[in-house]
Amino acid sequence: xxxxxxxxxxxxxxxxxxxxxxxxxxxxxxxxxxxxxxxxxxxxxxxxxxxxxxxxxxxxxxxxxxxxxxxxxxxxxxxxxxxxxxxxxxxxxxxxxxxxxxxxxxxxxxxxxxxxxxxxxxxxxxxxxxxxxxxxxxxxxxxxxxxxxxxxxxxxxxxxxxxxxxxxxxxxxxxxxxxxxxxxxxxxxxxxxxxxxxxxxxxxxxxxxxxxxxxxxxxxxxxxxxxxxxxxxxxxxxxxxxxxxxxxxxxxxxxxxxxxxxxxxxxxxxxxxxxxxxxxxxxxxxxxxxxxxxxxxxxxx
Ligand SMILES: [Zn+2]
Numbered sequence: 001x002x003x004x005x006x007x008x009x010x011x012x013x014x015x016x017x018x019x020x021x022x023x024x025x026x027x028x029x030x031x032x033x034x035x036x037x038x039x040x041x042x043x044x045x046x047x048x049x050x051x052x053x054x055x056x057x058x059x060x061x062x063x064x065x066x067x068x069x070x071x072x073x074x075x076x077x078x079x080x081x082x083x084x085x086x087x088x089x090x091x092x093x094x095x096x097x098x099x100x101x102x103x104x105x106x107x108x109x110x111x112x113x114x115x116x117x118x119x120x121x122x123x124x125x126x127x128x129x130x131x132x133x134x135x136x137x138x139x140x141x142x143x144x145x146x147x148x149x150x151x152x153x154x155x156x157x158x159x160x161x162x163x164x165x166x167x168x169x170x171x172x173x174x175x176x177x178x179x180x181x182x183x184x185x186x187x188x189x190x191x192x193x194x195x196x197x198x199x200x201x202x203x204x205x206x207x208x209x210x211x212x213x214x215x216x217x218x219x220x221x222x223x224x225x226x227x228x229x230x231x232x233x234x235x236x237x238x239x240x241x242x243x244x245x246x247x248x249x250x251x252x253x254x255x256x257x258x259x260x261x262x263x264x265x266x267x268x269x270x271x272x273x274x275x276x277x278x279x280x281x282x283x284x285x286x287x288x289x290x291x292x293x294x295x296x297x298x299x300x301x
Contacts (some may be wrong), residue, residue: 037246043245044075050263051077053210054118054158055150055184057176058127059086059105060262061165063216064116064255064269066278069240071117079157081121082109083180084148088127092266101264102127108261116258121157123149131175134168134182141179147190148200150183153200154191155205162188162213163280181215188213188284214283216278225279234282241276252276 034042052070056062062080071078088103096104106122113120125146138146154162166172168181185264191197192209201207214236219225229235243250256271282288 041246052161053079055178056165064258068116068254069251078118080247083125084127088129112258133175134179137175137179141255150187214280
């Protein structure tokens, strides 16, 4: 009798577990449907030509304020290329490290882009932890391999404008950061050259020459950047803090939500409103005809 009871209990537990499994599986809902305002926002975006590719080294390097403003305010196609997947970093929310952390951070970046409207790209570069300089990074990665990946992303995404987060020198700090700017500048020159990485053309890609490359400076590193931008014709400033009446959010609020997706790094970014200036230095390409925001769109130049 006792034996039968325990068997019955086991069967009941199994049935319950199966039921729970089925409920969980069937609870996976179809993707959320956009509301009327979001649909109109997407339709407006279809009317805008132009694209921008932001290039960084790690998950969390990207400037979500600029990305949110470009993708939603300027309504241009906006990509973020992270050379690595951040697999060499710390994990503040779980035991996963190395490859497993790289998978988590990949998902965090994808989730961030779903919120800020950008598209996410990577290269094969491994985040091997701190690097003293770009030369060391290139030695460990294989410079030509990673450069070919950056060229491939440019030929695939076809950006009018490329923006780097870092300068191509030791001011970038981490060697991966410095390397990301060096590769961006070299790839800018090579993506339009049919002699560069011709195997990509045989695979069906076409050459693509981006129009301009900017460096996204920060007052974090350069305290007097606001003054420099007023007088130096190579520097451009843009206010990314506008409010989007269709989305009911400011671009900086969207940016805060996007940045908060870096959960394995313990991020919780504030959602702000009001003016927010970003500074861009023209590094390559022709000078925009005016210092205004039309800089970014091929169609409006
Ligand atoms: Zn970084």
